[in-house]
Amino acid sequence: xxxxxxxxxxxxxxxxxxxxxxxxxxxxxxxxxxxxxxxxxxxxxxxxxxxxxxxxxxxxxxxxxxxxxxxxxxxxxxxxxxxxxxxxxxxxxxxxxxxxxxxxxxxxxxxxxxxxxxxxxxxxxxxxxxxxxxxxxxxxxxxxxxxxxxxxxxxxxxxxxxxxxxxxxxxxxxxxxxxxxxxxxxxxxxxxxxxxxxxxxxxxxxxxxxxxxxxxxxxxxxxxxxxxxxxxxxxxxxxxxxxxxxxxxxx
Amino acid sequence: xxxxxxxxxxxxxxxxxxxxxxxxxxxxxxxxxxxxxxxxxxxxxxxxxxxxxxxxxxxxxxxxxxxxxxxxxxxxxxxxxxxxxxxxxxxxxxxxxxxxxxxxxxxxxxxxxxxxxxxxxxxxxxxxxxxxxxxxxxxxxxxxxxxxxxxxxxxxxxxxxxxxxxxxxxxxxxxxxxxxxxxxxxxxxxxxxxxxxxxxxxxxxxxxxxxxxxxxxxxxxxxxxxxxxxxxxxxxxxxxxxxxxxxxxxxxxxxxxxxxxxxxxxxxxxxxxx
Numbered sequence: 470x471x472x473x474x475x476x477x478x479x480x481x482x483x484x485x486x487x488x489x490x491x492x493x494x495x496x497x498x499x500x501x502x503x504x505x506x507x508x509x510x511x512x513x514x515x516x517x518x519x520x521x522x523x524x525x526x527x528x529x530x531x532x533x534x535x536x537x538x539x540x541x542x543x544x545x546x547x548x549x550x551x552x553x554x555x556x557x558x559x560x561x562x563x564x565x566x567x568x569x570x571x572x573x574x575x576x577x578x579x580x581x582x583x584x585x586x587x588x589x590x591x592x593x594x595x596x597x598x599x600x601x602x603x604x605x606x607x608x609x610x611x612x613x614x615x616x617x618x619x620x621x622x623x624x625x626x627x628x629x630x631x632x633x634x635x636x637x638x639x640x641x642x643x644x645x646x647x648x649x650x651x652x653x654x655x656x657x658x659x660x661x662x663x664x665x666x667x668x669x670x671x672x673x674x675x676x677x678x679x680x681x682x683x684x685x686x687x688x689x690x691x692x693x694x695x696x697x698x699x700x701x702x703x704x705x706x707x708x709x710x711x712x713x714x715x716x717x718x719x720x
Numbered sequence: 721x722x723x724x725x726x727x728x729x730x731x732x733x734x735x736x737x738x739x740x741x742x743x744x745x746x747x748x749x750x751x752x753x754x755x756x757x758x759x760x761x762x763x764x765x766x767x768x769x770x771x772x773x774x775x776x777x778x779x780x781x782x783x784x785x786x787x788x789x790x791x792x793x794x795x796x797x798x799x800x801x802x803x804x805x806x807x808x809x810x811x812x813x814x815x816x817x818x819x820x821x822x823x824x825x826x827x828x829x830x831x832x833x834x835x836x837x838x839x840x841x842x843x844x845x846x847x848x849x850x851x852x853x854x855x856x857x858x859x860x861x862x863x864x865x866x867x868x869x870x871x872x873x874x875x876x877x878x879x880x881x882x883x884x885x886x887x888x889x890x891x892x893x894x895x896x897x898x899x900x901x902x903x904x905x906x907x908x909x910x911x912x913x914x915x916x917x918x919x920x921x922x923x924x925x926x927x928x929x930x931x932x933x934x935x936x937x938x939x940x941x942x943x944x945x946x947x948x949x950x951x952x953x954x955x956x957x958x959x960x961x962x963x964x965x966x967x968x969x970x971x972x973x974x975x976x977x978x979x980x981x982x983x984x985x986x987x988x989x990x991x992x993x994x
Contacts, residue, residue: 519885544885555753555878556933565875568886601933602878617882 470497471532472540472625472655478527480513487513491680499655505676511659515629519544543623545614547630553603559613560585560598566617588616608639625655644669732847737950739855740908745943746862747904748921754877761918762811764905766792766818768914771839772825785906793902842913842965874935912965923972927979949975
């Protein structure tokens with residue numbers, strides 16, 4: 470099933486073009502890594518898909534399910550500061566992912582609530598369901614937000630830089646969770662860091678103002694160079710590794 | 721004490737306390753959780769400009785204040801959302817500009833402005849029937865908005881980018897709620913005065929948040945604590961013969977402090993409150 474189709478999409482801020490004539494199709498079962506340098510337009514493409522920005526030109530179309538309903542997209546936004554003391558429980562954070570389906574009005578049904586419980590178990594944070602979101606560690610918080618993105622049972626899950634602020638252990642667990650999720654849900658994973666990604670994803674889209682789709686998860690230096698993707702790689706056998714820049718406090 | 725209820729002014733004050741607790745409890749919860757306290761302070765003080773113009777033109781000062789407060793609320797919201805100006809700078813400008821306009825027009829108004837002190841410091845005992853009707857309408861509107869859109873309001877306050885991605889009309893909510901803030905602040909200037917009204921919108925809410933992290937309960941407790949504090953202040957003012965606005969704020973802060981002490985004592989004896 471076709472979930473999403475971008476045809477010749479262009480967009481920019483003021484007079485500056487950020488993405489130029491981008492084409493991309495996402496189908497059920499896909500697991501696409503969208504990689505590319507910072508400022509290359511990855512987040513812009515996500516915002517266009519989520520309807521937060523309107524394209525300058527081009528056509529963006531969404532698929533239709535077999536039962537005639539519009540496809541549903543789950544979204545894990547890029548990490549941003551929020552009020553750690555905000556009064557909302559982990560359980561309510563997960564349920565809030567139903568906002569687009571519920572239009573913020575109808576009450577949560579028993580099914581919604583049991584689905585939330587199920588997801589919290591799957592994410593490994595069920596014992597924290599009544600805690601305030603601010604009490605959680607970075608990795609636990611990201612699981613809660615992943616649960617929020619998944620509760621509407623989306624056809625496509627979009628994750629914008631999901632591992633930037635979490636530790637290595639969680640990064641590893643996250644990829645296993647995503648592999649499991651991918652059994653029923655297409656995934657579009659955005660990252661500026663292609664370190665571990667390649668062994669989990671199926672295909673790669675390289676974005677640097679334009680988008681180059683590579684229908685395989687094997688990345689080599691040649692491929693990235695030919696696509697004008699300035700990411701440094703050295704290769705050990707078949708597994709590509711990134712040459713890391715200087716560490717920051719978060720690494 | 722029963723004899724108090726035979727006074728019309730006291731019954732009006734009691735109704736004001738009920739309606740005020742509802743309006744301020746609800747919109748105050750939004751103000752506190754979304755960290756709009758400084759914006760609210762700015763709008764409240766800016767409305768002094770409208771108050772002054774009202775005096776000068778001989779129309780109801782509160783109508784002038786409501787218009788001025790509403791316009792400055794929209795102005796601050798617009799400037800900050802378009803990022804033409806830093807939010808806190810925009811607030812400071814609206815705040816001082818409104819006060820300046822107020823002072824100029826009150827100065828230009830011939831004669832002495834008789835009720836000026838009641839607007840600066842509040843007077844719950846002079847609330848009229850028409851004031852009560854306005855308060856009733858406002859409480860109705862606030863209750864409707866919070867019952868119908870509570871979940872959207874909570875989500876916008878918690879995570880605006882995600883709320884937008886869910887198709888919630890965040891900008892519409894921002895403007896409606898800031899207008900509601902302005903109207904609530906201006907109407908309850910009547911009770912606590914320009915300088916003190918901020919307490920009605922923040923103190924009960926912070927006490928509620930100390931007790932629970934459940935959004936529904938925060939809304940309900942804010943209303944309850946606001947009511948208790950207002951009534952206590954009202955009685956304090958009556959029996960000690962001190963200004964009601966100041967007495968209400970004094971009792972609200974006392975209530976907060978007592979609540980804080982009880983919670984501290986409770987957490988010493990209990991292992992972990994659930």
